[in-house]
Amino acid sequence: MKVAVIGAGIVGVSSANWLSKFGQEVTLYDKGEPGSEASYGNAGTYAKYANVPTNSSSFFYLFPYLLFHKDSPLFIRGKYFIKALPWLTKYLSNCRPSKVKDTSEKLTTLLSRVDEGYEDLFKDANIEHLISKESVMYLWSSKLFYKAAIPDFATRAKTGIDIQLLDHNEISDVEPELNNNFYKGALFNGSYFSKNPKETTLGLLKLLQSRGGKFLQEEVMDVKMNSSNKVEIITDKGKKEFDKVIVCAGVWSKKLAALFGDTVPLEGERGYHIAYNNFNPIKRPVAWQERGTYFTPMNDGLRVGGVVELAGLERELNQKVISFLSRAAKHVFPNLLGHDQEWVGFRPSVPDSLPVIGQSKKNPYIYYCFGHQHIGWSLGGITGKLIAQEATANKTDIDLSPFSIERF
Ligand SMILES: Cc1cc2nc3c(=O)[nH]c(=O)nc-3n(C[C@H](O)[C@H](O)[C@H](O)COP(=O)(O)OP(=O)(O)OC[C@H]3O[C@@H](n4cnc5c(N)ncnc54)[C@H](O)[C@@H]3O)c2cc1C
Numbered sequence: 001m002k003v004a005v006i007g008a009g010i011v012g013v014s015s016a017n018w019l020s021k022f023g024q025e026v027t028l029y030d031k032g033e034p035g036s037e038a039s040y041g042n043a044g045t046y047a048k049y050a051n052v053p054t055n056s057s058s059f060f061y062l063f064p065y066l067l068f069h070k071d072s073p074l075f076i077r078g079k080y081f082i083k084a085l086p087w088l089t090k091y092l093s094n095c096r097p098s099k100v101k102d103t104s105e106k107l108t109t110l111l112s113r114v115d116e117g118y119e120d121l122f123k124d125a126n127i128e129h130l131i132s133k134e135s136v137m138y139l140w141s142s143k144l145f146y147k148a149a150i151p152d153f154a155t156r157a158k159t160g161i162d163i164q165l166l167d168h169n170e171i172s173d174v175e176p177e178l179n180n181n182f183y184k185g186a187l188f189n190g191s192y193f194s195k196n197p198k199e200t201t202l203g204l205l206k207l208l209q210s211r212g213g214k215f216l217q218e219e220v221m222d223v224k225m226n227s228s229n230k231v232e233i234i235t236d237k238g239k240k241e242f243d244k245v246i247v248c249a250g251v252w253s254k255k256l257a258a259l260f261g262d263t264v265p266l267e268g269e270r271g272y273h274i275a276y277n278n279f280n281p282i283k284r285p286v287a288w289q290e291r292g293t294y295f296t297p298m299n300d301g302l303r304v305g306g307v308v309e310l311a312g313l314e315r316e317l318n319q320k321v322i323s324f325l326s327r328a329a330k331h332v333f334p335n336l337l338g339h340d341q342e343w344v345g346f347r348p349s350v351p352d353s354l355p356v357i358g359q360s361k362k363n364p365y366i367y368y369c370f371g372h373q374h375i376g377w378s379l380g381g382i383t384g385k386l387i388a389q390e391a392t393a394n395k396t397d398i399d400l401s402p403f404s405i406e407r408f
Pocket of ligand 1: 006007008009010011012029030031032033034035036037038039040041042043044045046047218219220221248249250251252253270271272273305306307345346347348370371372373374375376377378379
């Protein structure tokens, strides 16, 4: 079967590899360089513990801080607020405790399979040297935020996640070089991270190509059915016919889904990073909860990133966010001088914090795998495997109905 995959971020590259492993003839499209959007600029963590959605019950408790505090990691650009309001309202309505419990259970079915999604791919691609097994550490600088996180520890522990709570002094034992102004910490044992997300995605692309899969740097402009029930992909450079198409285009998937009459409330939750070249004071990703900021020791230096900005899909950097990240960095590493890189990207997010995985409502030859929000770097492998199973054999290891586009 000839299958096209649209989008060469971590989700598309993983899906393409699994399809190829299952014997399909795969063509992967990307309008730009593979792995250069959200899959480039993230914090690199394989966050198997992240089964509490960002819109958890504690969100209401922390909402005044998030909206009004000068050090809040939430930025909403004035004019965009009205545009984002329908999405925000749906997002807030999912903070009900019963809904959070349900979301958490559904996320667990995916997050408990993160290793299964990647292990073989990393081995086959010979990129295990890019992966560090040092676990992620969360830090809290206030009682307010720590108290809000306590119910989440219980939710996580119930699903077998191994959390090691740390008091103030123990934080310095784990990472002695950081300026310890922190109240409490937690290590998520079993989590790990990529020291170079871009190279990781490119390594998986090479694996695909070594198995006969093709990559085309072309922008998909239109997708049509022809009279012999083949799907025709029309790009800026030409057209080709396929038996099936998988849409893995991150935040741009909404536009492609609309071609088939499928609607989805997909928003770009903007995230930023700044980077300090050749500066490597820590061994593991450290996440400062109050600031929504991750410090990740990448191969080429320290990446300081995170935050959420609602402001649409323009590339323009908000300098307020850059100086917010730089202040956070100097707080944790007081000797830091200026940063070397600045980046903004778009987390593809739907308001119920679950990805969209499965067949189109309107066209049986079209499949979706997008909307992985804050945890797509972790979930790319397993959701790629599941959509490849669905498209190849219509039979998946877990029930995909909770993730169907039909829920909208
Ligand atoms: C600051 C930040 C930190 C993060 N940290 C983490 C983390 O630590 N752990 C974690 O699990 N997740 C993290 N995430 C989330 C994660 O990065 C994303 O969920 C994930 O990268 C999404 O992958 P994707 O392949 O769906 O999208 P993308 O990487 O955005 O890829 C989509 C691709 O589709 C292509 N495309 C779009 N339209 C077309 C078209 N018409 N034709 C051809 N190609 C097209 C684009 O060019 C792009 O390359 C973070 C995100 C951010 C922003």
